[in-house]
Amino acid sequence: MEQVIFKDLGRMSYQEAWDFQTQLHHEVVERKLALRKAEPNSPASGSGLHYLLFCEHPPVYTLGKSGSMDNLLLDEPSLQQAGFEFFKINRGGDITYHGPGQIVGYPIFDLDRFFTDVHRYVRTLEEAVIHTLATYGLKGIRVEKYTGVWLEASDEKPLRKICAIGVHLSRWVTMHGFAFNINTDLSHFEHIIPCGIVDEDKAVTSLAKELGRIQDIEEVKQRLQHHFAQVFGFEFAIPVNTIE
Template sequence: MNKKTQFIHLGLKDYKEAWDFQENLFKETVDQKISNRKLPEADQIETKNYLIFCEHPHVYTLGKSGDENHLLANDAFLKEKKATFYKINRGGDITYHGPGQIVGYPILDLDHFFTDIHKYLRFLEEGVILTLKEYGIESGRVEGLTGVWLDGDDTAKARKICALGVKSSRWVTMHGFAFNVNTDLEYFNYIVPCGIQDKAVTSLQKELGHEIDIKEVEKKLKKNLAAVFEMELIQ
């Protein structure tokens, strides 16, 4: 099993450009797995793993099972807010990406790790939970929902700090998570986040009361994800 994982930081990247970048790596990995099945084991080429971090300009994305009515803004308003909108091929409903948010796109061949998508989602969540703990914030999960939550056991106080939405084919993953660090939370007012109407959204900045060094958070998160997945990260 190859747990070597190449880390790539795209910086502030247009959503469509990052999506195309993901798609190319995803297709390359899936195609290699299909080709390997036709070859003797000795001739097979080992597939690669990638962990991509980036930030996006203001953008709303709607998963394939989402409801477009959960976007509460029209085209003119989106233009005014300098935001774009894409229907994409991940699971989940609508979410927002923007500056101050760590967006993570793991493109992993889960045959190198474990072939269990639910476990995969829980491991992504665990990386964020461990990172928040380093800032003195206790977080966890809400039964029946994905993502990382604060006060998840209290319906009146529950608020999401990290959203998840993934795609997989032949046990290769793409898309991933969005972790609110210094995110402008106003942009969540123009959607029904993840289709959930009765729970709030928060950020690390809001919880701690001051702006956070996002590079420091990325470093901690990268370390924690590598530990949870037992990855060997390659810069």
């Protein structure tokens, strides 16, 4: 069974977290190439060691490589005045928001040790969040043509996105990941067109908004850790406290 090192980075600037995951990604790729060179005929290619990072960021907007600047509704002076940072980055997808009260997850997985299928990888990320939502009595769903996890529309509420996903792969090693809204200030999404989706029948939401109260984010992290290990079929290299 694959071993994953879990690190909760706490509150960390986006640039610092990006630099750290880039460093780990480089280490995993280098280890993989060294093992492949040492054992070229080994049926089990890959590094055999992976990372799962959780963190929160100060308010920041990030734009994926396929995104449009038109989806950022603030100019640079307004961004600075409001206290937001902005980064163009190398993940897929369009623009999104990260901020306090959100679980941002960065899996650095060598998919040669799991499955070499990008679409399956994204679906599996979604599955971990869907299982976690179920423990709170919420039914997470997928929406055709869009990544991420959503909650169904009803007579009173539109289709609502609760978790955004954007990934980058190099040599089948993953970077970036997901942003799961827990106690997130949803008003910060008003300064962007989230994920470039202009449909009026779609919105963003959070676990706190859906359940009507602020959530224990540490408890959510533990539930999410458990379901990540379950859907990907790995174990944590150093045991962590998880909740089913």
